[in-house]
Amino acid sequence: MTPMGMTAPSAQLTAFSPRVRFRRGVSVAFMVAALLAIAVSMIMLGALIVEIAVDGAARLFTDGAGVGREAGGGILTDLPTPAGMRWMTWALPVAILLPFVGPRLVNALAPGLPRIAERAMGVIVVAPVAIFVHILYVRFESAYYVEYARAVGIDGASGNIFQVLGEASGFQIVRLLVVGVLVPLAIVAAGWFGAQRMRRPSLIIPAIMIAGWVVYLFMDPWFLSSFPSRKPAEAGIFSAVTGTLYMMVITAAVAFPLGVGAALYLEEYARRNWFSRMIQVNISNLAGVPSIIYGLLGLQVFVRVLEFERSVLAGACTMALLVMPIIIVSAQEALRTVPPSMREAAYAVGATRWQMIRFHVLPYAFGGMLTGNILAMSRAIGETAPLIAIGALTFIAFLADSPTDDFTVLPIQIFNWVARPQAGFHEIAASAIIVLMVILLLMNAAAIIMRQRTRTDW
Amino acid sequence: MPRNFFTLMRSSAPAATDVPAATRSGHGTPPPNWTAEAATGVHLDASLEAVRHEITEEVDTALQLRDVSAFYGDFQAIDRMSMPIPRNRVTALIGPSGCGKSTLLRCCNRMNDLIPGARMDGEIEFEGRNLLDPNIDAVEVRRRIGMVFQKPNPFPKSIYENVAFGARINGYSGDMDRLVEDALRRAALWDEVRDELDKSGLALSGGQQQRLCIARAIAVQPEIILMDEPASALDPVATLKIEDLMRELAEEYTIVVVTHNMQQAGRVSDYTAFLLAGEERVGRLVEFGPTQDIFTNPLDQRTEDYITGRYG
Numbered sequence: 001m002t003p004m005g006m007t008a009p010s011a012q013l014t015a016f017s018p019r020v021r022f023r024r025g026v027s028v029a030f031m032v033a034a035l036l037a038i039a040v041s042m043i044m045l046g047a048l049i050v051e052i053a054v055d056g057a058a059r060l061f062t063d064g065a066g067v068g069r070e071a072g073g074g075i076l077t078d079l080p081t082p083a084g085m086r087w088m089t090w091a092l093p094v095a096i097l098l099p100f101v102g103p104r105l106v107n108a109l110a111p112g113l114p115r116i117a118e119r120a121m122g123v124i125v126v127a128p129v130a131i132f133v134h135i136l137y138v139r140f141e142s143a144y145y146v147e148y149a150r151a152v153g154i155d156g157a158s159g160n161i162f163q164v165l166g167e168a169s170g171f172q173i174v175r176l177l178v179v180g181v182l183v184p185l186a187i188v189a190a191g192w193f194g195a196q197r198m199r200r201p202s203l204i205i206p207a208i209m210i211a212g213w214v215v216y217l218f219m220d221p222w223f224l225s226s227f228p229s230r231k232p233a234e235a236g237i238f239s240a241v242t243g244t245l246y247m248m249v250i251t252a253a254v255a256f257p258l259g260v261g262a263a264l265y266l267e268e269y270a271r272r273n274w275f276s277r278m279i280q281v282n283i284s285n286l287a288g289v290p291s292i293i294y295g296l297l298g299l300q301v302f303v304r305v306l307e308f309e310r311s312v313l314a315g316a317c318t319m320a321l322l323v324m325p326i327i328i329v330s331a332q333e334a335l336r337t338v339p340p341s342m343r344e345a346a347y348a349v350g351a352t353r354w355q356m357i358r359f360h361v362l363p364y365a366f367g368g369m370l371t372g373n374i375l376a377m378s379r380a381i382g383e384t385a386p387l388i389a390i391g392a393l394t395f396i397a398f399l400a401d402s403p404t405d406d407f408t409v410l411p412i413q414i415f416n417w418v419a420r421p422q423a424g425f426h427e428i429a430a431s432a433i434i435v436l437m438v439i440l441l442l443m444n445a446a447a448i449i450m451r452q453r454t455r456t457d458w
Numbered sequence: 459m460p461r462n463f464f465t466l467m468r469s470s471a472p473a474a475t476d477v478p479a480a481t482r483s484g485h486g487t488p489p490p491n492w493t494a495e496a497a498t499g500v501h502l503d504a505s506l507e508a509v510r511h512e513i514t515e516e517v518d519t520a521l522q523l524r525d526v527s528a529f530y531g532d533f534q535a536i537d538r539m540s541m542p543i544p545r546n547r548v549t550a551l552i553g554p555s556g557c558g559k560s561t562l563l564r565c566c567n568r569m570n571d572l573i574p575g576a577r578m579d580g581e582i583e584f585e586g587r588n589l590l591d592p593n594i595d596a597v598e599v600r601r602r603i604g605m606v607f608q609k610p611n612p613f614p615k616s617i618y619e620n621v622a623f624g625a626r627i628n629g630y631s632g633d634m635d636r637l638v639e640d641a642l643r644r645a646a647l648w649d650e651v652r653d654e655l656d657k658s659g660l661a662l663s664g665g666q667q668q669r670l671c672i673a674r675a676i677a678v679q680p681e682i683i684l685m686d687e688p689a690s691a692l693d694p695v696a697t698l699k700i701e702d703l704m705r706e707l708a709e710e711y712t713i714v715v716v717t718h719n720m721q722q723a724g725r726v727s728d729y730t731a732f733l734l735a736g737e738e739r740v741g742r743l744v745e746f747g748p749t750q751d752i753f754t755n756p757l758d759q760r761t762e763d764y765i766t767g768r769y770g
Contacts, residue, residue: 020595312743327484341611345671347572349624350601359623361611454662456614 023352050089130184226437227397228413232424237432239396243312244439246400247409248377250316251323256373258320259327263369266328267335268357287325294322295389303390310391313403318386323376330372334365337423367454374447378440384411410436506551509757510541511747513729518545519583520682520712521548521566526580526590528561529569535561536741541731543682546596548704548713550727550749552720556742557733559716563684566714567603568596573635580695603627604680608687610667612659612674617642617651620670624678645673646703665696676711683707685715689722702728720765726752732761 226236262283270276298318308314338361346356387409395416396408410432418430521543528535536558543549543566551559561570568589570576582589589599601624604739612620623639630637640656642648647669649659659670668688675683685704689697704713704726717723723730730752745752745761756762763769 345611348605355627
């Protein structure tokens, strides 16, 4: 075997060749970047404390929170909110919990039953709930129809389900099928599988139900595609959902590289000394800082000093700081799962530290890092306090075109609606909560799937 | 016919027992304020001089170890070992657990650099340079002196990628398919995996994995291959294959193998070094020579006791 193309001369054994210097340069650059990531959040926190000490905390809010900025409502609407939505708000959590609670309930009530009895009991326990959901839904769909009929002046609307079906549009029929039939059936199936302790189906079935709910929402597309309104029946979450997604994308783009870089530095480059231990401890400390503090930090640093205004960018950067500790710690965990033997194997064929990381440690740990990132994002997606502090608005009747535009997010929209006196807003707030929960569950499901897919059995 | 253990300690031990080890060795840079005596609290010179059988054949030296010591923090793992590693031969390092075999092996390609707190002293001469010199590029050393580990550790990638990785990162620009095939052939694995090069390296059996690791090591065309108990995690059939492989590879490479298995050392190696740790757990070289001599005519009583199975 001829060593064609292989670098071989014995002179290369000596260090301080350009290659070695380059490698050390890479290592130093890496360290600087990672330290920067860690230092930024700590220094800014310090700066904030100084700012408070100098000016007093009250000054921070002089042009702060957007909540309450909008003119108060007070105008009751003439069109009702679809009643099904209100009831699904209750039925859904019950249905999701049942597959987990049902079998345990069965087991507690009558331990040691034969399998088939156990399954049957699972169904018996959950079937009433399914029937309940079904009846409730049909009843309220009928009531809605009656109300609607009265509003448009149809006489003799009794709310009989067959009459409803007879006059229903295609959309309504699908909605009836999905929510009135599919969801109760899914609950029964969840009880059946849950009783057998089959975790996968009993997880998948709630997922189907959630999908049913999403279908239902899309059958009523106004809610997802409308901007906020002073009338509950016309108010939607379009700007909140898009704002949330927009902010999450920027947050991930900022926090993931910095967080992974910091984790790589701490796990792979840093020597174990007092300095790296101090950084490690402080990362844990940062993870415990209340999120409102990050909000104040973001208000001072991003909104004021860097003059991002109350923009998507300011919100995303604040969120990035907030979730950075989570991303760092989970990325460190992921890096630690790569066994030392892999590192040795890479070194033993002449890999540099960066090659070892680039071709082995990173790819093997990437799934875990992504999982951590998604979980961090699902923390960020529900955060309200920091965004209120930086003054995110609640009434946004347009879509953000650029990262410097004003924005709102789901939790803020929900917070605002819940704080209003009209019952109609409370109902759409409940619906918005479900949308938020669906997004959260989808993200967590993605994290679980990714973790399973990328797991290597060493 | 048991001879008294203590009378057999080399009477030729240097007289300068009160001279600190680091200054006495005369090689490398002694760590400041350090002496072997201070670190371990014992006089180390009593049996330092190892028995060396005469090497009768004409053979080049691939590595020349001179007074190699290794430390993990304050703990001294091996103490001033000196011996040659003959080129294109299999050299076995034998001895009971904890005698520093693996440490010595890992000194030879600077693998110990990766362990925090590890440091080495002395000199390992390779192509006229001292590998332990801090100015030597450890990455290049590891490229030229490959290693196979005790537990097969293929990357969780395809068989092809496992073999190609080393060559790729070292800037190999030739025909990669040929290189992979060649390496797999030399590792006696080609016939078993030729149709499934895309399969994960982890899907192979233990013995196949270890041969894959050997293929991976030879794909970067090293001059020396260090093997740290390469067959200890394998069944007898797989072990036999690895041993055959070692014999074949010795025609082209210099092989240093650590083994717990004396029969294995006897079967595969041309030269044998017997290492032993004293009560203070510091490993020292006891006897070095052609395997034949060591096994048939051990000069040191401890070697004889070990290879006849009285301890270890």
